[in-house]
Amino acid sequence: MYITRTFRLSALLSAFCLSTVAQATDVTGAGSSFVYPVLSKWSQAYSQNSDNRINYQSIGSGGGIAQIKAATVDFGASDAPLSTEDLEKSGLGQFPSVIGGIVPVVNVEGVEPGQLKLDGETLAKIFMGTIKTWNDPAIAKLNPDLSLPSANITVVHRSDGSGTSYNFTNYLAKVSPEWKEKVNFGTTVNWPIGVGGKGNEGVSAYVKQIKNSIGYVEYAYALQNKMSHAQLKNAAGNFVEPNSKSFQAAADTADWSSAKDFNLLMTNAPGADAWPITATTWVIMYKEPKNAERSKVAFDFFKWSLENGQKDAAALDYVPLPDSLVSKIETYWESEFKN
Amino acid sequence: MNMSERLYRTRKIKNMIAMTLSSVAAIIGLGWLVWILATTLIKGGSALSLTLFTEMTPPPGADGGLANALFGSVLISLLALAIGAPIGILAGLWLAEFARTSRLGTVIRFVNDILLSAPSIVIGLFVYTAVVIPMNQFTNGSISFSGFAGGLALAMLVIPVVTRTTDEMLQLQPASLREAALALGIPHWKVTLQILLRAAKAGVVTGVLLSMARITGETAPLLFTAFGNQFWNADLFKPMASVPVTIFQFAMSPFETWQALAWAGALLLTIFVLLLSLLSRFVFSRKRGAQ
């Protein structure tokens, strides 16, 4: 009795709303929390020039993949790319949307942001527990000008599954064979040592609380929380600072042409100025749309955002895709998607 | 004489210790409350403003409010209560009036206890597989995530709480009340609804309030059912924003404007529950006074 009453109520309500917004198309997307801020910014800006609305919700990359496969959303977004077989099996295509970086952050007395220099192998050894103190010769060799304490290092990592961990561990696996063999990479790995914090917030909080600790967070968190980041030695052998230039350099020099469906992680990119832990989020859509109208609006939105959304992205500490990559994506759209 | 005096003294001392401990317990319990409330108030208070109720959830860095999320939360919670509370009360009545000792009653009481502790994310997944996916296939993609599905998921959290408290409260009613009414020849359903339920009203309402308090803050069951929406939406069959989901998404972001909104949302939820509880108490104390 109550249920029917509610049904009638909701039918009334929906009739009321349908009459007001019937002409607009609502597109739904879900997935990675990493792109949530920038997508919501783009979506708001886009809706000011159009009747159509893009509703994106962050439910996690794994959730995004599951939802697009179940076709409950019009596009998914994931921090890890799908393999070509996987894409073909479900009739999906994917392309990068925006770039961000992952930054090692430390809390060591007397170490200012950007002063500490590390290379991949040392970083792997610290996260493995083989380097135990800050005055270890391996760290001292990279930092001849810094006087580091003899204190024990506390490692802070993510406790929840995340794209940040995925890219970070992928980098460590690329530069350290020992890491690859013992830990390998994934959204959640069996960390040999350390404390787990929930989310980027959790990791930043612990690094700030625990003296002599090291962790890794998304670039935006390091900036907003004014944390002390480290410089990293990249594949070309140069020490680089994390910033939009070095992230873009990584995206520019990554070997996209040999990666079908953009199935490539940008970690340890070869460019001379490339930041070694650079990541992107892939947008995943059906090649043959389930709903042509909504799919068309979604493409229009992404085209608009790749071309006009760069300033908004930069304001939120993301890095727009380099032009070379944008044109590759547009070619991919032409050849792969039916629209 | 001496012995009874000593006994009297130990009894008094025991009483004093117990009373002190219970007062201390009350102070500790309130201490946590003050601590958590102070955190919420300090962090949320600074973001409180009228625009919270008039503007939509903004992108990071911009000003905005929680209007769409507040509206969605109210609608979804009301729907959940409208579905869950009657079912819970009826089921509780059945347990207390017709199945006090029967085997089916024992089983359902037990099942209800298990349901109480089902992690809310599991309930969300259940509604996702049982409602969202079929609806999506049935309507060929035009309805998938919806406020309606969110309401159903929350209703499943309401039911066990209300069932349990209704059952308990009715069982506590003195048997003489029931027997006197039945002896007057009043039909059983009238006795149950108009005498027993009325007598147990305060307790039953406490149960409904507890369940309301439980669902106002639930994030996990809404994520895969009501989903979320950064725009205004009053259509129950479209994705709908809610305050907990917004808090969850905003609180863990690096942007100060979003974090402030998250704390403001938390403060609003807390104030809402406070008002609810005060209101119900006020109504009841007045009713009692009039009798």
Added chain:
Amino acid sequence: MSATTPYNPATARDVREQRARRDTRHDRWFRLTLLTAALLVLLVMLGAAFSTLWGGRLAFSTFGWSFLTSAEWDVVNGRFGALVPIYGTLVTSLIALVLAVPVSFGIALFLSEIAPPWLRTPVASAVELLAGIPSIIYGMWGLFVFGPFMAQYLAPFINDYLGSLPVIGGFFQGPALGIGLLSAGIILAIMILPFITSVMYEVFRTVPPALKESAYALGSTTWEVCWDIVLPYTRSAVVGGIFLGLGRALGETMAVTFVLGNSHQLSMSLMMPSSSIASVIANEFNEAYTDLHRSSLIALGFLLFVVTFIVLMLARLMLARMSRRAGN
């Protein structure tokens, strides 16, 4: 008497009979409606349990019984075992109950017997308010406020004084991180406190005044009235309230997730990070890419039903024994 008896013209006796018949019919309908609602509860539970069993079938068929006995949780190599989360769930809930039940009883007692009437309503509303704070706020409060407090003040104290004790000392040794089984247990205790308290307070008030007053008239102290009169009278409802709290503790997700640490190492110390069933699901479900990982997480959800089933069964047996003893 059946409802299909043909209709008779109205006479005084017939009216009475008719009314009796109508009442019976209404009663039958009433009973049926109530039964349907009760069966709905059963249906929801079965639906939820079966949907987790179905979703977890891949994990169960891959690992068999070792899913229960293995402490390994290796996402990269796809090997999953639920021992640590089960252990963590039980331990955190136990800590929460041990802390929350006496405090709740104390508050309920304070409210119903000690506090002056003008203080009762505000304090009771305030406690109820604790139940209304969204669990994610508890989590964030745990992370930003309580965690550091625990690491700085409580943990060293516990380490020094309890950690050096023989036998139980092992439970309290560990680094002062501020996260771990004990922190999670404390946060859970705070969360379930209002549930238990408000049920207790509510049922304490239902005790007929005549009972209490007679006891007072015989010279009982307040404590004796509570312990020997009020508590036995309300025992089943009090235990019900505790179940309500225990249920919440077993399944609580968001708050625990922030302070438990999600570590899959089995460790005896309460100061070490661990994981609970609900926290593992919340931490990893969103970012679980492989079918096996997803399935294992849903299988964990099913295990939570089983764990709850067993815990409640034990509690019920205990209650039955208690009431048998009381009957003697």
